Amino acid sequence: VEPDVVTDVLIVGSGPAGASAALALSTYGVPNIVVTRYASLADTPRAHITNQRTMEVLRDLGVEREVVAQATPQHLMGNTTFCTSLAGEELGRVRSWGNDPLVQAAHELASPTRMCDMPQHLMEPVLVDAAVARGTNLRFSTVYKSFVQDADGVTVTVEDRLRGDEYTIRAKYLIGADGGRSKVAEDAGLPMGGQMGVAGSINIVFDADLSKYTAHRPSTLYWVLAPGATVGGIGAGLVRCVRPWNEWLIVWGYDVTAGAPDLTTEYAESVVRKLVGDDEIPVTIRSSSAWTVNEMYAETYGNGRVFCAGDATHRHPPSNGLGSNTSIQDAYNLAWKLKLVLDGTASPKLLDTYTAERAPVGKQIVTRANKSIGETAPVFEALDGLSPQTPEQLWANIVARKEDTEAAEKQRARLREAIAFKVYEFNAHGVDLNQRYSAESSAAIVPDGTPDPGFDRDPELYHQPTSRPGAKLPHVWITAGTRTLSTLDTVGQGRFTLITGIGGTHWLRAADAQDLEIATVVIGPGQEYEDPYGDWARLSEVADGGALLVRPDGYVAFRHATAAAGGEDAERLLTEAVRRILGHA
Numbered sequence: 001v002e003p004d005v006v007t008d009v010l011i012v013g014s015g016p017a018g019a020s021a022a023l024a025l026s027t028y029g030v031p032n033i034v035v036t037r038y039a040s041l042a043d044t045p046r047a048h049i050t051n052q053r054t055m056e057v058l059r060d061l062g063v064e065r066e067v068v069a070q071a072t073p074q075h076l077m078g079n080t081t082f083c084t085s086l087a088g089e090e091l092g093r094v095r096s097w098g099n100d101p102l103v104q105a106a107h108e109l110a111s112p113t114r115m116c117d118m119p120q121h122l123m124e125p126v127l128v129d130a131a132v133a134r135g136t137n138l139r140f141s142t143v144y145k146s147f148v149q150d151a152d153g154v155t156v157t158v159e160d161r162l163r164g165d166e167y168t169i170r171a172k173y174l175i176g177a178d179g180g181r182s183k184v185a186e187d188a189g190l191p192m193g194g195q196m197g198v199a200g201s202i203n204i205v206f207d208a209d210l211s212k213y214t215a216h217r218p219s220t221l222y223w224v225l226a227p228g229a230t231v232g233g234i235g236a237g238l239v240r241c242v243r244p245w246n247e248w249l250i251v252w253g254y255d256v257t258a259g260a261p262d263l264t265t266e267y268a269e270s271v272v273r274k275l276v277g278d279d280e281i282p283v284t285i286r287s288s289s290a291w292t293v294n295e296m297y298a299e300t301y302g303n304g305r306v307f308c309a310g311d312a313t314h315r316h317p318p319s320n321g322l323g324s325n326t327s328i329q330d331a332y333n334l335a336w337k338l339k340l341v342l343d344g345t346a347s348p349k350l351l352d353t354y355t356a357e358r359a360p361v362g363k364q365i366v367t368r369a370n371k372s373i374g375e376t377a378p379v380f381e382a383l384d385g386l387s388p389q390t391p392e393q394l395w396a397n398i399v400a401r402k403e404d405t406e407a408a409e410k411q412r413a414r415l416r417e418a419i420a421f422k423v424y425e426f427n428a429h430g431v432d433l434n435q436r437y438s439a440e441s442s443a444a445i446v447p448d449g450t451p452d453p454g455f456d457r458d459p460e461l462y463h464q465p466t467s468r469p470g471a472k473l474p475h476v477w478i479t480a481g482t483r484t485l486s487t488l489d490t491v492g493q494g495r496f497t498l499i500t501g502i503g504g505t506h507w508l509r510a511a512d513a514q515d516l517e518i519a520t521v522v523i524g525p526g527q528e529y530e531d532p533y534g535d536w537a538r539l540s541e542v543a544d545g546g547a548l549l550v551r552p553d554g555y556v557a558f559r560h561a562t563a564a565a566g567g568e569d570a571e572r573l574l575t576e577a578v579r580r581i582l583g584h585a
């Protein structure tokens, strides 16, 4: 039977993973179709924290400016506040999301981009608009039903919800970006580790002018240690800013064994009143929904011509804000590989490196996000608030910390330490930027024979740039005439890039000789790019005549620290590297 519709890549889902896969593929000129279940994009704020690595991806895909224009800027994300309610007593704050002066400097040094808060209902339209403008064919109200694959492609049956009938789409590759209940991942039989439904949570979206409780301590997250706040949920009650300071989202837990409560407007209002603590403020409930905290990750991200990305492969709570970030980065990793396989440049073996590179990241972030929930308990413990849970007892414990006694001083210290420890959730720069791909498991990374020196400091808290193969290219500001640009701006755009300096002529010729388009960048005095501050010389870890081969996703694939011994040497080394990366070795 002839399929009804034909394309190169069919993407199921228009969330962060599917929308960014479509955007990247369309940017690279790969024909693609997105089918998505509903008649609209996300209608609630959902994921929001957008980290520097994601902003780098969006910068390369040409939508950084659109996101910055709509997002809440970094300086309004700065205080994660712990309190008994917004109107109630404050227990302490953590400087967050790059707003600690030292961490802020680290953010400025690490990337040309800034973190921001971009709620999902604003992010999806930016990604989808740009994707459609560049060629993506988007089909709303279209549900994925099943697929069959053969040696040449995948035939997918979808249901058109408007007409109420089914039809087939034939694609060379299928991407399941269909979220935490992914049917594509299930049908592809992707092996999963961990478990679903660890705890119950409720999201309540509401409008209220809360500026009198928030504008003086601007933040994305206000954590509320109210009685009942340790039941289910994500560590405590949470009042999250959607738009400063009148659109909000509350996360409140429920006992997953008892099932979700009836989400009436009255119930939602009662939770809002408890966490806001001021009954005089007018509140309009927009929506309520129940969800579960999951701790699940796929061990393999693909099966034949079917690949999954985003929550389809990693399911975890919002702690650390890793959901849409990781989803967008998955898609960015996969898109250039599909492009090179589809245009015949690379062997399909290149696609094996998608699982090799992204599955360890998925597992790591699922573990990190769940660990962060547990790390809120010491804040309650410091107030002896885990066991009694009656409002009177918890309140008495909170008041007791103000006494002039040795016990109260100890309690104050415990509370300060417990809150400060939450830096692993709210200011973990290393979690955001230290993702490294291993040459041992991924053929798209060429080992350079040097031993891995490891991390100098806590790899979750501190970013450590390196040009070792498998790390993302270090950012420094360089110049081209009167223009200042990031080293990251010289790479990407769907191409490989060879970076060298004075004495690297052999590398440039070797790059030209490949059956692969490789852009070339020469950094040095009198060259196309100059390094006026000497930052590149300090961070590049290669001599002027050495070379880095950077992948389209900004990761270093190959490094040769010194000038090649001669033209033949450079060509042989680079050809071997390219063959390995493209799966021709």
Ligand code: FDA
Pocket: 012, 013, 014, 015, 016, 017, 018, 019, 035, 036, 037, 038, 044, 045, 046, 047, 048, 049, 120, 142, 143, 144, 145, 177, 178, 179, 180, 183, 203, 289, 291, 309, 310, 311, 312, 317, 318, 319, 321, 322, 323, 324, 327
């Ligand atoms: P996502 O779930 O965003 O997208 C899946 C897409 O697939 C959707 O477009 C859906 O319509 C489509 N789809 C599913 N099945 C389909 C089918 N059979 N056929 C066609 N289309 C199909 N994270 C966070 O950090 N903070 C938060 O507060 C929240 N809150 C939150 C609330 C709710 C209600 C949800 C569902 C999720 C969150 N999250 C969150 C999680 C966050 O939204 C999530 O990590 C990212 O959106 C993951 O992006 P994906 O693109 O992988 O999936």
